[in-house]
Amino acid sequence: MKTIKNGLDRILEIFCIAIMGIMTILVSWQVFTRYFLNNPSAKTEVLSQYLFVWLVMYGAAYVFGKRDHMAIVFIKDKFKGNVRVAADILSEIVVAVFAVGVMIYGGFISLGNQMGQTDAALQIPMGVIYSAIAFSGVCIIFYCIYNIKETLDQRHVSVKEAI
DSSP states (O other): OHHHHHHHHHHHHHHHHHHHHHHHHHHHHHHHHHHTSSOOOHHHHHHHHHHHHHHHHHHHHHHHHHTOSOOOOTTGGGOOHHHHHHHHHHHHHHHHHHIIIIIIIHHHHHHHHHTTOBOTTTOSBHHHHHHHHHHHHHHHHHHHHHHHHHHHHHHHHHHHHHO
16 A cells, blocks of 8 residues: 555656646746737636646645645644544544545536536636546545554554553
């Protein structure tokens, strides 16, 4: 499972870096054409907006997998031992329920509904843009399962060390 996580981390890293690089080029080109040529490109503007959405979605999944996401740990830090493990697992389950319900289920419904609609500037199905929601939700579910497994494994190691 660790190998899959590392592979997924690497894919998301490369994808986010590539998106950021492409966005930098597109926005620079947009600024150049707007201010120096007085002829802004509508395609680069729309594409950079969609890429920004993808960057946010895939970046959120990546950061969640690294456990570097924003978390409110004030209450959780008050707990010790098994209660803290239970709080960690409960928070992962809450995130997983959100990811399944909103991101995966809602994302696939939106993706299906929007496949028939084409973007005016890029001439691609809007469902392609919405696919980022569902895919990042799948990544987050995998990370939730992995994090729960790691939490339980760490608990077993600490119990063995105590004995």
